[in-house]
Amino acid sequence: MIKKLSPYLKKYRIFAIGAPVAVTIEVILEILIPYLMSKIIDIGIYNKDMNFVLKMGGLMLVMALFSLICGAVAGRFAAVAGMGFAKEVRQALFNKVQEFSSTNVDKFSTASLVTRLTTDITNTQNVLMMMLRMLVRAPVMLICATSIAIYINARLSLIFFTVIPFMAIALYIIMTRAFPKFQQMLKKYDALNSRVQENLIAIRVVKAYVREGYENQKFREAANQLRLTQKSAEKVVVTTMPLMQFAMYGCMIAISWFGGNMIIGGSMLTGEFMSFISYVTQILTSLMMVGMIYVNIVISKASVSRIIEVLEEEIDIKDNDKGLTELKDASVVFDNVSFSYAKDKDNLTLKDINLRIEPGETVGIIGGTGSGKTTLVQLITRLYDVLSGRVLVGGKDVRDYSLKALRDSVSVVLQNNVLFSGTIKENLKWGNQDATDEEIIEACKAAQAHDFIMSFPDGYDTYLGQGGVNLSGGQKQRLCIARALLKNPKIIILDDSTSAVDTATDSKIREAFAKKLKDTTTIIIAQRIASVRDADKIVVMNEGKIDAIGTHEELLRTNRIYREVYESQQQGVA
Ligand SMILES: Nc1ncnc2c1ncn2[C@@H]1O[C@H](COP(=O)(O)OP(=O)(O)OP(=O)(O)O)[C@@H](O)[C@H]1O
Numbered sequence: 001m002i003k004k005l006s007p008y009l010k011k012y013r014i015f016a017i018g019a020p021v022a023v024t025i026e027v028i029l030e031i032l033i034p035y036l037m038s039k040i041i042d043i044g045i046y047n048k049d050m051n052f053v054l055k056m057g058g059l060m061l062v063m064a065l066f067s068l069i070c071g072a073v074a075g076r077f078a079a080v081a082g083m084g085f086a087k088e089v090r091q092a093l094f095n096k097v098q099e100f101s102s103t104n105v106d107k108f109s110t111a112s113l114v115t116r117l118t119t120d121i122t123n124t125q126n127v128l129m130m131m132l133r134m135l136v137r138a139p140v141m142l143i144c145a146t147s148i149a150i151y152i153n154a155r156l157s158l159i160f161f162t163v164i165p166f167m168a169i170a171l172y173i174i175m176t177r178a179f180p181k182f183q184q185m186l187k188k189y190d191a192l193n194s195r196v197q198e199n200l201i202a203i204r205v206v207k208a209y210v211r212e213g214y215e216n217q218k219f220r221e222a223a224n225q226l227r228l229t230q231k232s233a234e235k236v237v238v239t240t241m242p243l244m245q246f247a248m249y250g251c252m253i254a255i256s257w258f259g260g261n262m263i264i265g266g267s268m269l270t271g272e273f274m275s276f277i278s279y280v281t282q283i284l285t286s287l288m289m290v291g292m293i294y295v296n297i298v299i300s301k302a303s304v305s306r307i308i309e310v311l312e313e314e315i316d317i318k319d320n321d322k323g324l325t326e327l328k329d330a331s332v333v334f335d336n337v338s339f340s341y342a343k344d345k346d347n348l349t350l351k352d353i354n355l356r357i358e359p360g361e362t363v364g365i366i367g368g369t370g371s372g373k374t375t376l377v378q379l380i381t382r383l384y385d386v387l388s389g390r391v392l393v394g395g396k397d398v399r400d401y402s403l404k405a406l407r408d409s410v411s412v413v414l415q416n417n418v419l420f421s422g423t424i425k426e427n428l429k430w431g432n433q434d435a436t437d438e439e440i441i442e443a444c445k446a447a448q449a450h451d452f453i454m455s456f457p458d459g460y461d462t463y464l465g466q467g468g469v470n471l472s473g474g475q476k477q478r479l480c481i482a483r484a485l486l487k488n489p490k491i492i493i494l495d496d497s498t499s500a501v502d503t504a505t506d507s508k509i510r511e512a513f514a515k516k517l518k519d520t521t522t523i524i525i526a527q528r529i530a531s532v533r534d535a536d537k538i539v540v541m542n543e544g545k546i547d548a549i550g551t552h553e554e555l556l557r558t559n560r561i562y563r564e565v566y567e568s569q570q571q572g573v574a
């Protein structure tokens with residue numbers, strides 16, 4: 001698992017290697033210090049040799065200072081490597097998510113992707129920083145201190161050798177129990193993020209329905225769930241600390257007892273005993289450190305696996321790199337198309353769709369909510385791929401085109417289109433980076449957006465907040481239409497794009513379209529019959545199927561659904 005993430009550390013490998021090296025020096029110095037102390041006591045003080053004491057004391061001071069510097073350097077290197085690593089992984093993850101198809105995103109959920117990009121990476125970064133320092137420190141200390149302790153007094157060393165296996169087994173048992181709980185905890189994080197995200201996106205709706213109390217309640221539940229799982233995971237982990245300390249102090253007592261007797265019996269010197277105690281402390285703290293690292297690795301394992309899951313996710317809709325780059329004409333054909341969001345042929349959202357749209361035609365699509373209109377047009381630009389059948393654009397299967405060519409030629413104004421923070425002009429240029437001011441104004445005039453844009457003090461340089469919050473619904477829709485027009489597409493699809501625009505403006509937009517986009521194939525999804533009645537043909541959708549195709553007059557005569565919709569809307573007018 002670590003191997004899969006190691007490429008992201010490559011750029012910072014000097015720091016990643018430097019940190020353990022500095023730590024090693026630090027540890028070796030730390031280990032030598034008690035040894036010098038035992039010499040001071042057993043030789044210097046015993047012989048009352050002040051010169052020796054001063055010399056050794058000075059040496060100890062220098063070593064301590066040097067060890068301190070090494071420790072600081074190690075900490076700094078580990079931090080640089082850890083943060084650099086986190087940045088690289090985050091970037092890779094973000095890039096990967098950009099490649100995701102809608103199906104991929106649906107699978108993970110946006111909230112979970114956010115947790116993975118933030119919390120999970122931070123967890124991993126923290127553990128990496130810790131590992132770079134501790135993973136070397138603990139074993140080096142353990143080995144060196146143990147060797148010296150055995151060298152000083154082998155018999156006394158037996159005490160901690162009996163304790164170590166007992167501690168290792170206990171640790172192992174605790175951790176295997178903790179791991180699933182940490183995995184659960186991260187799932188709860190997802191749930192919490194999803195609550196926050198949903199609430200913030202819809203904060204206006206929440207306020208309009210005075211649902212703050214209810215939302216607070218739901219958030220409290222999610223936060224509490226997180227607290228409970230976190231508590232149960234930590235509960236398992238915290239038992240390690242007292243266990244370790246129990247073992248440590250038990251060892252100390254035993255050593256003091258046996259060591260004391262040895263001194264009285266004359267088989268051990270006081271200085272030796274004192275340094276022995278220091279070494280035992282070092283050994284046991286490094287064991288504790290190993291335990292801590294183990295705990296953190298276990299916690300981060302859940303995070304790491306969640307990161308790798310995203311990095312290794314098979315992209316559902318693959319770009320056809322060597323695909324066609326040019327559309328022969330602007331025709332669109334649905335050939336026996338069936339589609340299911342769940343990829344399940346018993347749960348179809350679209351069934352047996354057959355539809356032929358000639359180049360330059362204007363086609364209206366009408367149908368109840370949930371009848372599959374949006375789903376249908378999403379197949380044209382491959383936001384999703386068909387389950388069976390084919391969608392042809394310009395006589396060729398959409399899967400034969402490169403995604404860029406396809407999406408550059410087919411402009412979609414999505415039902416829930418969004419603008420981004422930035423000026424109006426910047427937003428419009430998403431359609432075409434090289435658009436001149438004249439082109440931008442022309443597109444905005446066609447979309448009936450020019451006048452309201454000019455009514456703003458800053459005109460085209462007006463700054464839009466996140467998602468275009470400072471615009472009305474109808475203004476947003478018109479900007480989105482203008483943005484789509486700027487692409488100079490061969491095919492343009494408007495999915496309910498004028499629903500928030502008044503009927504007079506709506507009809508002006510259609511007029512402009514008829515004039516400006518004579519050769520452009522236009523597909524208009526609408527709720528209002530008025531928006532589609534002049535179309536060359538109108539498709540009536542019902543429960544994922546095409547109910548009828550015809551002109552306004554034909555459908556009025558022959559199609560019950562169409563007639564009913566028309567009559568209900570006429571009543572409104574009358
Ligand atoms: N991302 C999705 N995952 C799963 N099911 C979906 C998804 N999007 C839509 N559906 C389902 O597919 C069906 C068709 O939805 P679609 O959005 O195509 O309807 P629509 O005709 O555009 O409706 P409306 O007029 O309300 O926009 C609905 O039953 C809906 O619940």
Ligand SMILES: [Mg+2]
Nearest residue numbers: 373374375415
């Ligand atoms: Mg829709």
